[in-house]
Amino acid sequence: MSEPGKENASVNDLGSWLISVGAPESISDLIPSEMARLDIGPLLALFNGIGLNGSGLMGSELGGVSVKSGLLAGAGGNVSADEIRWLPIIRS
Amino acid sequence: MHSDLRVTCGVEPEGVARSTPDALAQLISTLCAPFGFFTPTPGVIDGLNLSRGVFSLLSDRQQVDFASVNQLAQAVSDLESIHLVLSQIDSEEFAIWCGLGKNEGRVHLLDLMGIIDRALIRVTRAQLQLNFTQYRPSPKALFRSLTQLALVGVSCDALQLQRAWPTSARKPLSTKWKSQYESVKVFKDTGTLVETEPSIFSFQLKWKGVGSTDLAVGLLRNRLILALGGVRHFVELPAACSRMEPGVVQMFKNKMTIDFTVDESEWPRS
Numbered sequence A: 001m002s003e004p005g006k007e008n009a010s011v012n013d014l015g016s017w018l019i020s021v022g023a024p025e026s027i028s029d030l031i032p033s034e035m036a037r038l039d040i041g042p043l044l045a046l047f048n049g050i051g052l053n054g055s056g057l058m059g060s061e062l063g064g065v066s067v068k069s070g071l072l073a074g075a076g077g078n079v080s081a082d083e084i085r086w087l088p089i090i091r092s
Numbered sequence B: 001m002h003s004d005l006r007v008t009c010g011v012e013p014e015g016v017a018r019s020t021p022d023a024l025a026q027l028i029s030t031l032c033a034p035f036g037f038f039t040p041t042p043g044v045i046d047g048l049n050l051s052r053g054v055f056s057l058l059s060d061r062q063q064v065d066f067a068s069v070n071q072l073a074q075a076v077s078d079l080e081s082i083h084l085v086l087s088q089i090d091s092e093e094f095a096i097w098c099g100l101g102k103n104e105g106r107v108h109l110l111d112l113m114g115i116i117d118r119a120l121i122r123v124t125r126a127q128l129q130l131n132f133t134q135y136r137p138s139p140k141a142l143f144r145s146l147t148q149l150a151l152v153g154v155s156c157d158a159l160q161l162q163r164a165w166p167t168s169a170r171k172p173l174s175t176k177w178k179s180q181y182e183s184v185k186v187f188k189d190t191g192t193l194v195e196t197e198p199s200i201f202s203f204q205l206k207w208k209g210v211g212s213t214d215l216a217v218g219l220l221r222n223r224l225i226l227a228l229g230g231v232r233h234f235v236e237l238p239a240a241c242s243r244m245e246p247g248v249v250q251m252f253k254n255k256m257t258i259d260f261t262v263d264e265s266e267w268p269r270s
Helices: A014-020 A041-047 B024-035 B054-058 B069-089 B092-102 B105-124 B139-151 B158-164 B175-183 B239-243
Strands: A066-068 A071-074 A077-079 A089-091 B006-009 B063-066 B127-130 B192-197 B200-206 B216-220 B223-228 B231-236 B244-251 B255-262
Touching: B006 B069, B054 B063, B054 B069, B054 B105, B063 B069, B069 B105, B069 B139, B069 B231, B127 B158, B139 B175, B139 B223, B139 B231, B158 B175, B200 B239, B239 B244, B239 B255
Parallel strands: A089 B244, B006 B063, B006 B127
Antiparallel strands: A066 A071, A071 A077, B192 B200, B200 B255, B216 B223, B223 B231, B244 B255
C-alpha cells in the first residue's frame, strides 16, 4: 500500500495509479510490465477537474473482479470482447 | 449559427500535451476492464491520441489551431470514439451498480459525456479558417481532408478556402477543384430503415457524393461505423437491426444502402 501522503507522488504510471485507487497489489501480475509502466499523465489530465479521479469512477473499489488477457472473468464465465464487423461493399 | 469557437487549420498548434501514442488504446482498456462491466470493442479505441487536438477541443478556448484540415477531422473523430467508449462503459449493470450506492462514477461519466457532446456541437458550429502560409497541400489531398471533415459534421466555406489559397502559388486553383470543394456537403443523415420485401429491410443513408469516396462501412453493436482514411463517424442504428443479419453495402452516387435480413430462426412463424 502507498504510504500516507505519498499517494500522488508516483501515480503517473498505470500500475502505481491502479493500486493507489484501491486495486489489489496483485493487479500488477495481471497486466504486462510495459503497460504497468505507462505514463497516464495525459489521461489523468483529461479526468482532472470533472471529478473522475479521486472518489469517482477511477477511485472505485476494484476487488472481486479479475482480468486475464482481454477476457473478463466474472459472473457467467469469461466474456470475450466484441469486434467491429466490416461489411462488403458494392459500388454502383 | 456559429459557436464562439474559431478554428484555424494550417497553423502549428502551440503547447501540445505529452503524447502516449500507441499505448492509449491499451491503457483505456486496462483502466476499464477491472471494473467488470465493460469490455472495450477492439478497433474503436485503436490509435486514439488525446494529445492530438482532443484536449484543445475539450477546452473552453475560443481559438484553437490545427496543423491541417486532416488533423482537425482526426481530432473530432477521436472525440466521437471516446464518447462511444464511454457510452459502452455506461452499461445497465454499471448503472445498477452505481445506483446501489457502490459508486458515484455514473454521475461523473455522464458529466464527461455531456462535456464531449457540447465540444462536438461547438466544433461543428465553429468558424473555420484555412491558412496555407506554412503548408499548402495538393488540391487532391485537400479535397480528401475536406471530405473527412464533412464526414464528422464540420463544414468549410468554399469561398473562404479559395481566398486563402495563396495567389503566389505556381498553380492557382482550377475551376475543377473549386467546383469539387463546393460539392463537399456535411454528413447529416441519421438514416431510414424501410421494408423492401418480406423479412428484408434496407437501411438507407444519404450523403452527397458518397459514391465517389473510398468509405469503409462496419457494424459495432448498435452502430454503423463510416470510416474514411482513419476518420470515423458513428450512426446509431434502429434497434431492430441488432436482431437481423447485415448483408452487402450498396454504394450509389449520393446514398448507400445496407440490407438486413430477419433471422427467421429467431422469429419462428406461428
